[in-house]
Amino acid sequence: MLIVMHKESVIIDDLIKQIIEKKLLPGAKLPSENELADIYDVPRITVRNALTKLEERSYIYSVQGKGRYLKEKSIPIQLPLTGKTSFTEKMEKLGYDLNTINISCEKINFDPKIYEVLKASEMDTVYQVGRLRLINDEPIAIHYSYVSEANFPKIGDDGSSILSMFAYYREQGIQQFSSRKTFLSVTFPTSKEQQLLACKSMVPLIVVESDCIDADSQSVLEHTKILYRSDKFKYDITIDDL
Template sequence: MDELMVKISSKQFKAGEKLPSENELANQYRVPRMTVRAALTKLEERGHIFSKQGKGRFLKEESIQIQLHLTGKVSFTEKMEQAGYDLETRLAGCEKIGYDERIYRLLECDPADDVYRVSRIRFIDRQPIAIHNSYVSEKMFPDIATEGPGIRSMFAYYRRHGHTEFAGSKTFLSVAFPTSAEQQLLQCKSMVPLLMVENDCIDEATGKVLEHSKILYRSDKFKYDITMD
């Protein structure tokens, strides 16, 4: 598997090219066919190759490379539109969450308060690339339960409620692997790493936290620009 990854990284295989068969690789590396199949399965789970029934395995087309400034002052929608990308946003859900000590503390909520998660899926060129989860308190936005299902851009929603200038808090990055539900939403395999970005959106005028966000980005769909403004 490591040797095949070196060949993929060094572009010895071209995008869309058919890989050697299991038998050919077994003979080349002098290993059992099951060993080859296990290596190819892992490469497919990690999103490097794909299979066609009865035709073999092929190297995936090169991913869309997108520069993304991980700052909290401009919305994702605005960033993508400014860059000229064909962006589509679909609501994945708006639901009240159970008590989460960290999220409640960040939103300055009491355990008795209600907090909602507004989830959207981002598509570029009709390919799912990210899941945006925004945690918003009903105390700050009393109508979030009814207005949440209509939200496509959180920044636009905040502006409609009188918040016009935004600041971001510290941004935390970590790596996660998708749950079965996230695999379906992002159309990816279980071993495709996701980059999780967590931060807060703050009303610059009042210093109040408007939302805590957790964003899951497909690692094979972005080139990350984390330059701070």
């Protein structure tokens, strides 16, 4: 069993090396399972298992009846880390073809971390407003905003139609924003997130968490959590004043 796993790893590592060294170019068709089995002198099932893992990691994709292909080159995207301008405004100013779909507005169960950030009591109601972000019709991120009903009494009714939280806050008379405590981490998608982001279970997601602040009163408006696909895009995290 260990020998089989080692042979799978050899195939995976070698194909990834060829991708990095540009010996395999984006869109290129990979050799067939039989051809790879001959090249690496292994059973076909070993090749299939290796290719399945590469597909789960989103290096390659399958076309039924035609074979497997290397994924297209990643699209460079600037990853917004500051809270002075909305995600929508930043993407539009940078010239991206952005589309946003509201996917949820629901009450959350008590979460000590989120409630503490929002300065909400355990008896308060907090809503999660979710939006799916797409660039060039490709899902790039799921954007969750956690908002206290005590601060925005109509959020339960309004939340299902919100595409930009900053636009919503401006409607409530808040004009200037800032952010604090921005954290980055990595996770893997749940089955629901796989469906929304059109990705496999082993594709890592970049998680960005921060708090959005009313710049004038310094009160916390929301806790934000964004899940970015890591396989389709390259992220520029250079901080600027967009």
